[in-house]
Amino acid sequence: MISYIGSFLILLALLNASLLVLSKPVLSKITSGYDALILSTSKLQFPLVLIAFICLIISFVDDDFSLKYISSNSNSALPFFYKISATWAGHEGSMLLWCLILSFWTFMASIYSKSLDIQFRIKFLSVMGFLNLGFLLFLVFTSNPFEKNISIPIDGKDLNPLLQDFGLIVHPPMLYMGYVGLSVVFSFAVTCLLQNDFKKEWARWIRPWALMSWSFLTLGIALGSWWAYYELGWGGWWFWDPVENASFMPWLITTALIHSLITCEQKSMFKNWTILLSIMAFSLSLLGTFLVRSGILISVHSFANDPARGAFILLFLTIVVGGSLLIYFRNSPKIKDNISFDFFSRESFFLINNILLVTATFTILLGTMYPLFLDLLGLEKISVGVPYYNAVFLPIMTPLALLAGYIPILFLSKNKDKKYLINHLFMSLLVILFLSFFSMIFFDNFNFSTLLGVFIFIWISFNIIYDLIKRYYVSNTRNVFFINIGMTLAHLGLAVFILGATIVENNKIEKEIVAKIGETIKIKNYAFKFTNLSQYEGPNYTGIKAQFLVYENNTLITELYPEKRIYASNDMPMTEAGIDPGLSRDLYITLGSLINDDVWSIRIYHKPFIRLIWLGALMMVLGGVLSVLSKRKRMKIAPLR
Amino acid sequence: MKKRTLRIYYVSFILVALSIIFFLFIKTFNENLLFYRSPSQITAGEFPQDYIFRVGGVVLDGTLVKSKTSTNVKFAITDYEKKVDISYNGILPDLFREGQGVVIRGRLGADGVFYAEEVLAKHDETYMPPEVADSLKMKKKTIEDTTKSMSIY
Numbered sequence: 001m002i003s004y005i006g007s008f009l010i011l012l013a014l015l016n017a018s019l020l021v022l023s024k025p026v027l028s029k030i031t032s033g034y035d036a037l038i039l040s041t042s043k044l045q046f047p048l049v050l051i052a053f054i055c056l057i058i059s060f061v062d063d064d065f066s067l068k069y070i071s072s073n074s075n076s077a078l079p080f081f082y083k084i085s086a087t088w089a090g091h092e093g094s095m096l097l098w099c100l101i102l103s104f105w106t107f108m109a110s111i112y113s114k115s116l117d118i119q120f121r122i123k124f125l126s127v128m129g130f131l132n133l134g135f136l137l138f139l140v141f142t143s144n145p146f147e148k149n150i151s152i153p154i155d156g157k158d159l160n161p162l163l164q165d166f167g168l169i170v171h172p173p174m175l176y177m178g179y180v181g182l183s184v185v186f187s188f189a190v191t192c193l194l195q196n197d198f199k200k201e202w203a204r205w206i207r208p209w210a211l212m213s214w215s216f217l218t219l220g221i222a223l224g225s226w227w228a229y230y231e232l233g234w235g236g237w238w239f240w241d242p243v244e245n246a247s248f249m250p251w252l253i254t255t256a257l258i259h260s261l262i263t264c265e266q267k268s269m270f271k272n273w274t275i276l277l278s279i280m281a282f283s284l285s286l287l288g289t290f291l292v293r294s295g296i297l298i299s300v301h302s303f304a305n306d307p308a309r310g311a312f313i314l315l316f317l318t319i320v321v322g323g324s325l326l327i328y329f330r331n332s333p334k335i336k337d338n339i340s341f342d343f344f345s346r347e348s349f350f351l352i353n354n355i356l357l358v359t360a361t362f363t364i365l366l367g368t369m370y371p372l373f374l375d376l377l378g379l380e381k382i383s384v385g386v387p388y389y390n391a392v393f394l395p396i397m398t399p400l401a402l403l404a405g406y407i408p409i410l411f412l413s414k415n416k417d418k419k420y421l422i423n424h425l426f427m428s429l430l431v432i433l434f435l436s437f438f439s440m441i442f443f444d445n446f447n448f449s450t451l452l453g454v455f456i457f458i459w460i461s462f463n464i465i466y467d468l469i470k471r472y473y474v475s476n477t478r479n480v481f482f483i484n485i486g487m488t489l490a491h492l493g494l495a496v497f498i499l500g501a502t503i504v505e506n507n508k509i510e511k512e513i514v515a516k517i518g519e520t521i522k523i524k525n526y527a528f529k530f531t532n533l534s535q536y537e538g539p540n541y542t543g544i545k546a547q548f549l550v551y552e553n554n555t556l557i558t559e560l561y562p563e564k565r566i567y568a569s570n571d572m573p574m575t576e577a578g579i580d581p582g583l584s585r586d587l588y589i590t591l592g593s594l595i596n597d598d599v600w601s602i603r604i605y606h607k608p609f610i611r612l613i614w615l616g617a618l619m620m621v622l623g624g625v626l627s628v629l630s631k632r633k634r635m636k637i638a639p640l641r
Numbered sequence: 642m643k644k645r646t647l648r649i650y651y652v653s654f655i656l657v658a659l660s661i662i663f664f665l666f667i668k669t670f671n672e673n674l675l676f677y678r679s680p681s682q683i684t685a686g687e688f689p690q691d692y693i694f695r696v697g698g699v700v701l702d703g704t705l706v707k708s709k710t711s712t713n714v715k716f717a718i719t720d721y722e723k724k725v726d727i728s729y730n731g732i733l734p735d736l737f738r739e740g741q742g743v744v745i746r747g748r749l750g751a752d753g754v755f756y757a758e759e760v761l762a763k764h765d766e767t768y769m770p771p772e773v774a775d776s777l778k779m780k781k782k783t784i785e786d787t788t789k790s791m792s793i794y
Contacts, residue, residue: 363666366670380676380677381676382677383675383695384670385673385675385693387669388670388674391669392666392670512731512732513711513712514708514710564735592712592732595708603732
């Protein structure tokens with residue numbers, strides 16, 4: 001019953017979105033009240049899809065196996081919370097979540113766009129409506145979560161055990177908030193093109209949206225990385241998997257975008273470039289969806305090979321990307337750009353920042369798409385190895401990270417002469433180099449990458465904090481502090497992330513050994529004693545739990561319980577890692593497989609400072625959110641128009 | 642005049658730097674391409690010599706031998722025509738079992754044994770790596786008789 005309401009509401013939402021799209025071109029010729037219609041339909045979209053989504057959740061909780069989607073993604077024995085999260089664990093439900101979030105952003109855009117010119121606002125919301133319509137059509141025709149089963153099964157197939165986890169509950173919604181948030185930026189850019197103009201005030205209006213999407217994207221990617229780390233049992237945090245790349249590319253472009261928007265707003269520069277970046281960012285998030293959802297890439301993210309879905313998204317992608325680029329090349333020459341700037345200015349370094357980020361994106365794009373093209377052409381089956389990404393990506397990112405610490409110095413020397421700048425640069429470099437070399441005594445063995453990581457960490461954090469203090473003293477108002485704290489925190493986050501990533505990748509210890517009960521394994525000053533093995537029954541699985549006593553310098557510090565689980569519904573074994581987290585190191589144990597009797601193969605990892613990776617990401621997220629808040633505050637001081 | 646020569650130097654420096662970067666980039670890209678081969682192709686000698694590449698197939702029943710003192714394992718994979726012996730030191734993925742489709746990255750030794758660096762068998766018991774599925778497609782009937790894991794095709 002509930003599911004019929006859901007189906008009906010989806011159709012209503014489809015109708016509503018069509019009204020939103022068609023009002024402007026069709027009704028504007030007949031009546032003048034079309035703008036009120038656009039404003040109300042753009043708000044109505046959200047409640048319609050939200051109730052449909054709630055209907056799907058209720059159907060999951062009620063074990064309504066008459067729905068195909070539920071019978072293939074849930075099971076009556078599934079714990080309550082996973083029944084709720086299963087709503088967006090499969091393809092159809094996650095597309096409904098996508099539509100929900102899209103309608104949410106449309107709603108927000110409709111509410112907060114009052115300050116924009118009415119003609120602009122109407123066009124802007126119509127473009128958003130077009131995106132809503134496209135995705136709803138996709139949902140209804142290729143992936144309807146409310147589709148009925150022909151015969152009702154007694155019980156469902158169960159959710160993929162890998163996805164029965166807290167990480168999954170939060171990872172997709174956050175990532176989608178980021179992906180779809182970019183649709184606001186995209187629609188805005190397209191509207192600018194349609195209006196043949198990109199005003200300073202508009203750049204100021206759109207930046208918080210870009211920042212918000214960026215923050216969500218960062219959080220979503222970080223959660224995905226954290227989930228992969230503890231759930232997949234390999235102890236890695238980034239695999240350069242095509243699916244990860246699909247989320248990382250829009251992130252890089254959005255990072256470039258939030259920097260170029262500053263220049264747009266303050267100096268009226270890079271307008272066309274910024275519009276192009278906005279189009280690229282959303283196009284890449286659509287491309288990501290296409291790659292993940294079409295089944296071209298087989299991974300935990302793709303659920304079934306359905307050519308119709310791939311074809312639809314490809315068509316939609318072509319219309320959206322092709323259409324927007326066409327408008328871009330037709331109209332962008334009409335937008336006047338201010339292009340004179342000094343080489344030693346913030347603007348030119350923002351340009352370098354943008355070039356590096358876009359280059360990095362294209363190297364990833366090449367590594368991700370090239371194998372697919374070769375395969376589609378039937379020439380060769382290849383994949384691009386991880387060493388490619390490391391070899392190409394790191395040299396591009398190193399100058400970028402150095403730049404992140406250099407730009408603040410440039411800013412504070414704005415009114416001083418070049419000599420001051422060089423002195424400051426020279427002195428700080430000397431001190432930081434000394435500090436980084438000094439810190440090497442804390443590592444067992446010296447290597448250049450670690451040194452570089454530590455150097456970059458101190459370099460960025462020193463300069464960025466110095467910058468904040470200096471700005472505060474120069475202006476001596478508390479406002480300056482609030483306006484800049486977000487930026488400072490986000491860059492500190494980057495520094496912390498770089499520190500964590502370089503230390504863990506260059507100093508981790510990974511052991512794969514065979515052990516039986518009673519044996520002790522030693523790593524550095526840690527000893528792991530394999531003491532016990534027991535079997536137990538979980539709600540929908542049977543588990544084998546091992547017990548390890550962990551000693552640090554011969555004192556017991558903790559007990560770890562890595563597990564092996566066999567899920568009843570599909571006879572699939574799963575590894576649950578035993579992790580002792582800590583800021584300075586993680587201890588990580590997983591069970592491999594039974595060799596004979598009580599002999600097991602075991603992985604034991606020592607991962608120094610791995611937590612800094614996610615801590616850094618969280619700082620970036622917080623920094624982004626604080627920036628949005630302070631932007632709003634600043635906007636109140638100087639309202640638009 | 643001086644300004645102009647300076648500019649020529651600048652431009653040529655940038656061009657040279659860019660071409661070096663581009664060359665290194667293409668070189669890195671080429672060196673890190675992992676080709677995929679089936680057991681039949683390997684027996685026929687069609688594989689990149691001295692390079693890491695990937696091989697895929699179904700783990701042959703009764704070939705898995707585990708060492709009792711280390712993480713060494715030996716097994717064979719097949720595309721139902723030819724087989725290749727695999728040697729691996731490490732922990733096999735959860736879904737590794739006989740009759741399962743796997744993709745293996747590694748190097749072919751002079752002794753004809755493929756020395757694996759990584760074994761992939763992931764995510765789903767009905768999952769067949771697409772490369773493996775493709776190289777098996779022609780012999781569809783055999784597959785239907787042999788393994789249920791082809792049901793998605």
